[in-house]
Amino acid sequence: MKRYFIIAVLVLAGSPFFAVQAQDKPGDTEFYTPIPPVVTPGIMNSNAPSDAIILFNGKDLNEWVSVKDNGPAKWTVKKGVLTVDKSTGNIETKRKFTNYQLHIEWQIPSNITGEGQLRGNSGLFLASTGIGDLGYELQILDSYNNKTYTNGQAGSIYKQTTPLVNANRKPGEWQSYDVIWTAPVFNEDGSLKTAARVTVLFNGVLVQNNFELKGPTQYIGKASYAKAHGACPIKLQAHGDKSEPISFRNIWIREL
Template sequence: MKTKIALLALLPAGLLFADHHGEQTTKKLYPNAPLIPGSEYTVHDTTRPQPRKVESGGCVSVKAPSDAKVLFDGTNTEAWKGNWRVEDGILIASRGTLSTKEEFGDCQVHIEYRVPADREVMGQKGGNSGIFLMGRYEIQIGESHTNVTYPDGQAGAVYGQTPPLVNPATPQGEWQSYDIIFKAPVSEDGKVVKPAEITVLFNGVVVQASYKIQGPTKHQTTTSYPENHPAKGPINLQWHNDPIEFRNIWVRDLGEYDQQ
């Protein structure tokens, strides 16, 4: 075991990752995955360098502004379609997708999540969820403080497209926060002429800065925008067989400048 650890320590940064079983290896998990457009790396490329770890102050809990639509305040799931359960003021991923009844385009979203402390997490298993803007564009939710996975699939990533700029995750069992500013794609004559754009603060730290989303997020493949893209869509929370916990979820429409 000591010899193995010593040899692993000599490998270049970015070559180690945890596969679906949590084992460290230098093999690509998806060797036939395509190159991400504009990148030298393939989708879910485990040789891609891991984002730099930074210490953060942890969850930034923000009270919903007066013009926000409160999606979850600890009491009920009336704003959602789905069957997740609520226990002690906490929304727990239970089964199936949870989807807002209302649809949104340009918006600001605040959400807080926690991976249970006693949950065994290995790679993409055990602590996995995601928040989907317009039901199509996923920001990965998961345990990234000590757990290692492919960089475009760790917490704060635009799934399958780009890793977070840095990794400000705090230990498993602690609450974490995302503050998201999302600009919906712009279409003309049924075709997207301006891509969706997203900025994400993870525990108060910028991890996506006006990133231009390449299309709906997908697994193991590249993406592009479909024709006749809708102007709005629901916010979805993903069930990935893991009981991820959520609290304090709200959204604000981002309209034009209001002088009144």
């Protein structure tokens, strides 16, 4: 009887069901090495090209809606700056996109508190799939002398890959992401034809070089292309931590 029991355990251990059940903690998909080297970024250039769609003009949120109810976005706009209002939840663009070039600038408050993932946490969802709260997340976080798992620091594709380098500026200084996004393509039967890819410059420094994503972001468990989708909005996250809210400015996009 003992021999049959051992065989049964081995069979179960090799099954997909057993693998999913065993991987049930956020820490299972967190990397701590290698640690990206630190580099000092150059001067920012935020002028939008002539063919860009201006997603935030410094005056209003006409291009955005609340994810909660699809009503008007309720984050704070003041003096050309958009600041997260955590009480109203995430916001996303009214328009949907496939392939694009995106520029966005963000600022961690100079008086930021907390540590690790509780220090200015937000996220730029490069495509918000509308399937639950899934999307493809480029992490936004204060990673200037702030230790956390490396595939969760600023410039990472959250829980999938670390940035090539740490190009963070100090809290209180404006930072920029320039993104080239290639959306995934699905076959008629819903299976994956080509995976999503992304290139990211963080403060003008390359941190993601045509990285192939494994699927939409998952907080627990491994990413996968479980469901097909088409064009998607771009989402900004109002993270649930209690640190001071971050701000954005100069958001524009060019469809490719």
